[in-house]
Amino acid sequence: MSIPIRDWQIEYSKEKGLSLINLVEKHKVTYGNYPKSFSEIKGKMNLKVPKWTALGTKYTYDFFENGNYIVGFKSYYGYDLYYDKLNKEWIAYD
Template sequence: MMKKIIDNIINPNLITLILYGLLSLVCLVTYVWWFSFVWEFIFSVTHYIIGLLVTLGIGLNISYTIDKKHGTKLKRYILVSLAQLIIIWTVANPIRTWQIESSKNKARLIIESLETYKMQYDNYPTSLAELGNKLNLVLPNRTNIGTKYLYTMYSNKNYSLAFTSYYGYMASYNNEQGEWGFTD
């Protein structure tokens, strides 16, 4: 029985590759998602991409050598992960753009409520909780990316509404100019 399991691992059939593919997909998506917010890890976001490619390249070379020497089919695992990574990176930018834009759109309710509050009370609230309580509103507190909206009142005329975006960038709304900007 154990010999059959080991043989199925070193010479994977379709079911084994599907199970591996599911596990690999979860790991790769988690890895890419996590590193999308900690781009300063080591030097830049490029390093996690290069690191994955180098790791997969080394794995492909090792598995190819083992396959050739022992007649196994280990390189199939690496090829599955490589194909998944290419698909993840292909869809990541459009999804990232959509999430940032939809998070900014979601913030419009907060921004409009801040302006309504200012008109009614002649100044901005000290917190989003105060804003929601005084206007009897349930305001979004998290973006579509999952990060929190951060509100800071600077004076009766200025405030900042911000959220952490991908690659460690901070998206900030400038109420004087009515625009969003990104800083790192």
């Protein structure tokens, strides 16, 4: 029973993660650049930004000097999931 629940939690966390990515992209459209942190979105746009996944782990956001970014989170199974915005898919890393 726990495996279907964990799978659902991972999939739901991915969906919530996509809402974060949409907020990051909305910030870029509105302000002309990607935010340096989730708190910048919350402060400038006065929007609720989800911090926790359905797994109980925190979403991460890394902003790079080249203007790119990564949104990710850690799963139950010990791997990290990151969204590949170029290919529009979640990638798992050990």
